[in-house]
Amino acid sequence: MKLINISLAIALFSLLQACGVAIHSSGSHDSPPDYISYKIYEVYSNNRTEFIYSDCINLDNFSDDEGTVHIDTPYVGEDLVMKWDHFGGDITFTFEDNFTFLYAASYDTYYFRDGGFQRFDISTGFHDYRITLDGPYCL
Structure with missing residues (x-):
């Protein structure tokens, strides 16, 4: 029964293509992912x-065109x-x-859209931080 359904689907697909019907995937990869994921x-x-x-x-x-993250620590503040x-x-x-x-x-921005990765080691007067930036998905 399963083989018959697959054969019918292939035949229907071929018939639709022969009639000029375009069939496109609607999966999530139609448009490129456009995120930078950051971790601190x-x-x-x-x-x-x-x-x-x-x-x-x-x-x-556009609401993400600029932003700020504040890391507050005890006794130091920002x-x-x-x-x-x-x-x-x-960016x-x-x-x-x-x-x-x-x-x-x-x-x-295409650096991250193409899967770019960046790591920063930042020292303040009180603490050391590592920030990673990773594209193109929101992880």
Whole structure:
């Protein structure tokens, strides 16, 4: 019975194609994924990491064109600030502590759309952090 159903499906598919009917997949890979997944960890002196926070930046959503993540720690307050600005096909990440600018990096968004990965080790006056950026999926 299963073989008959498969044979009928193949015959119907061939008949529709012969009549000029185009058949397209509606799967999730029709449009490219357009996300940057980021994860923030605290790094200790023995190189052990502790997960702090993760989220995604949707490169096709205008409300995600700029954003800020604040990492607050006891006794310090705002210890790390990560900002991003997505404009004209480029995305810039800026890292600051509560006193000064620490680091910035810019990328063409296609770097992440094509599966790019980036890791930053950022030291503030009080803590060490590891930030990973990963495209193209929201993980």
